[in-house]
Amino acid sequence: MAPEKIIIDTDPGVDDILALLLALSASAEEIELLLISLTFGNIDVENCLRNTVSLFHVLEKELAWRKQTGRPEGYGSLRRYKPVVAVGADRPLEDQILMADYFHGADGLGGVHTKAPHFTPAELSRHLFHSPSADSAPIPPDSPTPLPHEALFTPSRSPAHLAILEQLKRHPPHTVTIIAIGPLTNLALAAAHDPETFLLAKEVVIMSGTIELEGNVTPTAEFNAYADAVAAARVFALTSPEPTRTMPPGRSLASYPPVLSQRLNLTIFPLDITTMHLLNEGEFDALTAPLREAGSPLALWASVFIHATFRKMESLYVAAAGGEGVKRVQDVDISLHDPLCVWYMITKAVSGWKGVEGRDVRVDATGQWTRGMYVVDRRTRKKATEEEVQGNEEVQGDCDGWLHPRWGNRVRQMVESPDRDGFGRAMIQRIFL
Template sequence: MAPKNRIIIDTDPGVDDVLALLLALSASPEELEVAMISVTYGNVPLQSVLRNVVALFHVLEKEMAWRTSTGNSKGSYGALITYKPIVAIGADHPLEEEELVADYFHGTDGLHGVHDKHPHLSPADTWRTLFDDTASSPVDPPSFSKYFTPSKGPAHKEMLRILREEPEDTVTIVAVGPLTNVALAASEDPETFLRVKELVVMGGAVECEGNVTPVAEFNCMADAVAAARVYALTSPTPSSTMPPVFQGKSFLPAYPARLSRRLNLTLFPLDITTPHELYKKVFNDKIQPLLEQGSPLAQWTEIFLNGTFNKIDSMLGEGHNAGLSLHDPLCIWYMLTQDNPAWKPVPHLEDIRVETCGQWTRGMHIIDKRGRAKPAVEDSTVRTNPEDPLDAVTLDQIPGDDQGWLHPKKGNRIRRMVSSPGRDIFAGVLLDRIFT
């Protein structure tokens, strides 16, 4: 049975990351296969987010046993049961910046203390040896969980292995954390990385305010250099938007001058994700009957989601009725329903660039709004060797355009999503898929 989509989820769980993973694993096997979960630092440090991923599978194992015992397992979590994703550990810090975390919002463990409040739903500490390539593990990795396979190799190398072994344009990467793992894979073997069908990124703020600074969104701010490097692969000339080298040094090398293709990147910035909200009453109305019946998944999610709702109330004050923005789950909904014509991007690919040096603007997503048209490619002064169309001999400057905003071969080419099948229905879809 061939799945509709094979995906790698690069993630830093995190409350909405966990909801995104649950949505993906609750899909039918015809809709989706999660080939790998690539774990990165982000909302909290790496070992905490890794624990949250392992705990998620532990809870799902208990949930499926409970559903079976109550006769409610039929048709649920088909992707979880049919496939067995790899879980691999990635970067524990950004490429060049200091680590930025969001434990002020997600709690010190990333899930508002759920491990302390429900220790029976947390995995035994032997999980820590599963990913340690220097330890002789007392646990047989394949038997630790029937729902995932631990990898002792780095996440970015596993990412490249899957892309190398699978046919071109059959695997999509859904990146819902800082882009460090993705940047490492792209740097190590750009041609293999470009075999990816699509890179779906939750990140950035384009026409709206940021959520960690006035102009920057968390994932991009957490590793702006990684984001800039990844976005550059969408350009006909990646060097035109690569981040500048700092004091003559760069952690990763430049890309080759010639690449066989451009990266197909679809961006989900705060502009579209923030309005897709889950409200406290809607969530609690859904899970209350399940709590009374003894659902382990309802018990687990109730702790960190109500912890999040309480945190939002404390930040905004009573009376705001603010919901939890479903940033990361929206990217998974896109993977499940991308044939729906209600998904609408900006009509043209956009030259969106990431600021990596600004004192106040690091992580900002920048578009040229000056209204000056780019010359048509056929009218440009770009000259190529007819024996090798990929070999750009010269890329002449356009007067007054030192940064290449008007040059037809410079700048990024990003597909930015602006409309979904329904911001008012998504929370209900999410809850039904996860809990029904």
């Protein structure tokens, strides 16, 4: 069976790195990672690049250590394929920039570059990548020889949104899935630049938003949706039979053509499902402590930022309990928001994945208090039929086309996975063992 061809659009903080590791540790028959496209989000895009290059630097050391110690190399996808890495958006389309460094640390990985500097490469070869501030920055004539970890990926001089379109053009239509686990700015830029090519994606899978749960940056908004609500609204509009009906009012990018050949196949993983998929600290330590003692570079590196995240969560638990709180380290969990989207791509053929099809989910891009909110229609009225409406007239008593058969967005909301309780363990086993 052919592997799933994927692009991962990401803002590498802790759970993003785990998502990338999960994809790269897949077998060559499961996943072919074509492109890692970077966006601002958890941290600024320069730190996103440093974290990504460091990831490959550590993986180069890990593969050498596994070979030297006679362990199974694993990472079949990484060893067979060579993903492109492209630098993308450094700010949202219109909103004020927001980053989550308050949670992930200033470097996005809990201070790993200062706590364990030997895992950060001295040379990031920044000149080999697109620069958001200098689109045509020249390559120095005496460029250094590529470092060993650079053999594992290909730097891109194209901005991320163009690199996404390049991959979609390079492969047969509807064979490449885009997994977006950060703000959707790169995707919105790609769709605005060439909407018909963007619609050649087999599926766009996003970790974004919340439906029934409270938000994690405002009472109603999840971070990725809030960080660039205009971009999210523009991507969602491509799922509508009439995209102009749900386009946000922003003017940063041109409108889509009035007629498009097809609708976007969009699958959303909101907080409602991702929050419930957990990694427990006690279980993480039980599985990885022997590897750290044996000298695994990957286990030693990852434990720095994963434990930093456990400590952050512990402080939040204690604060929520009014000073009382977690007494045992085994009680601390972190949600695996981003890795769940990759797990879906690896195991989507397994029974147990459940989604709600055709939900009209719209993103509020301009609300004073509701920016980034996922708005759904909770009324009990049924949608009108084609026979009950004439042309583009609204349904009587309904504004903005919530009950109209052709208006509104059409997304798939994932609500259940095959093994919620076992996912954290399965992920750690794949990545580290």
